[in-house]
Amino acid sequence: MKFDNKNIIILSLLFIMVIGCLNQDEIPQKNDGTMDIVLQTNFDIDSLNTKQYWTSLPVEIFTYNYNDYHYVDSTDSNGIVRFENIPFAEYNININSEIVVDYGTFLDTMPIVASGVYNLNNMTDSVSTIEILSGGSNKGLKINEIYTAGPPNNFFFFYDQYFELYNSSDEVKYLDGMIFCRMWTSILEVTSIFQFPGIPLTGTEYPVEPGEFVVLAQDAYNYKDEIFNGKASIDLTVADWEFVNSLDFGDWDNPDVPNLECIEVGEHREFMVGLTMDILILADGSDVNYIDGVDSMSVVDGVEYASSATHTKDLESYVDRGFGGVGQQKYSGQSLERKVAGFDTGNSTIDFEIISAPTIGYQHE
Ligand SMILES: [Ca+2]
Ligand SMILES: [Ca+2]
Ligand SMILES: [Ca+2]
Ligand SMILES: [Ca+2]
Structure with a gap:
């Protein structure tokens, strides 16, 4: 995986610029600018820290800063999802889906979730990691x-x-x-x-x-x-x-x-x-x-x-x-x-x- 240094600089500048025009308690305004969110989804498939990337996983982000900003996109083959040119705001991240795990002799369908907040204070990170949790391994x-x-x-x-x-x-x-x-x-x-x-x-x-x-x-x-x-x-x-x-x-x-x-x-x-x-x-x-x-x-x-x-x-x-x-x-x-x-x-x-x-x-x- 390669990060584009230019993007990091642009994001950082944007971050400084936007923070510069906002009071601390003021919510960001629509015309404050746009941002990109890049999320790396990680799934520890066997609880032994074996990372596995899941493709085509729907990831939702939404913000309470505005009324209608809600986006859904899917992960690529590296488990990465990108939201580009979205309004500057604090976003909640939500994954609520299902995966099918191939154990060779049988397939197991597991519900999964992940949630988090894309914090504006961490915006200088170009890629945030989000851990996916399986709720299906302990059945009964x-x-x-x-x-x-x-x-x-x-x-x-x-x-x-x-x-x-x-x-x-x-x-x-x-x-x-x-x-x-x-x-x-x-x-x-x-x-x-x-x-x-x-x-x-x-x-x-x-x-x-x-x-x-x-x-x-x-x-x-x-x-x-x-x-x-x-x-x-x-x-x-x-x-x-x-x-x-x-x-x-x-x-x-x-x-x-x-x-x-x-x-x-x-x-x-x-x-x-x-x-x-x-x-x-x-x-x-x-x-x-x-x-x-x-x-x-x-x-x-x-x-x-x-x-x-x-x-x-x-x-x-x-x-x-x-x-x-x-x-x-x-x-x-x-x-x-x-x-x-x-x-x-x-x-x-x-x-x-x-x-x-x-x-x-x-x-x-
Ligand atoms: Ca019920
Ligand atoms: Ca007892
Ligand atoms: Ca009774
Ligand atoms: Ca009773």
Whole structure:
């Protein structure tokens, strides 16, 4: 790869010139000039730092500095994409795509993402590198959507919470005996523990097909008409499962929807989680002694979410390296979903996005 020195000089001059006419807080104006962005996409295919370039990968850039500046172009055979003569501004970079990896004996389709900001302060670099992350290498049952914030309302209603699981693997998975837990700050501290019926690890009563979604409702109840005159809340009678604590006498039990039962001795509470901050764990059920937490080897998926960007990360990083949901509003009807069904890089900061409305049993566009 060869850089053109002339371009670097022109870019640097342009940078100095444009910065020269702007106050620090002022957003760049359309007539401030143009710029080029050259991005080298890198993909570490085997997590061993083996770089691979991907051709024809759509890369999107957009800026909040103006209304309509949004560009999509594709990488060349060196994994490079160029945006030339675009208005001077700070651009966000977004890749949300799929790649097909040829393993010789089979092809594997993997969802990938990359995101970043092309910072004006770094404009003297002629080529920026953007790392592509694959969310498909660790397949299995995933916590795909977390709908907890409550529908738009001003009387603190949030009882329409649900969680969506997704089987991103190519094989049938079984829910038999699995546990779904709310944790305190670590996998060592269980706050609530509910279990699917069946025998953990070996049971085959409750299959989840590859690509299938499973909806776990706080209550499999139709909140659509009763509470909000058909406008704001949702119908959870479509759920595949509901959480029931038989010691909570007020807990709704829909006879048509099977139950995850509370297994904590003496616990009277329903399964209910934080609206915009909490930790959820799906585990295989081989360890149900909750006193000392959930055995790390039994954890199938775990997600931390928090609306505050300054939230201190709690959950062990080998379960989740980040946290999703920054900026999510309580009582907004917003939901938190993986960018692509089952997409999991092991970092919820990257894997999840806030969506404006829940998607019960399907993936948002
Ligand atoms: Ca319930
Ligand atoms: Ca039920
Ligand atoms: Ca334990
Ligand atoms: Ca969904």
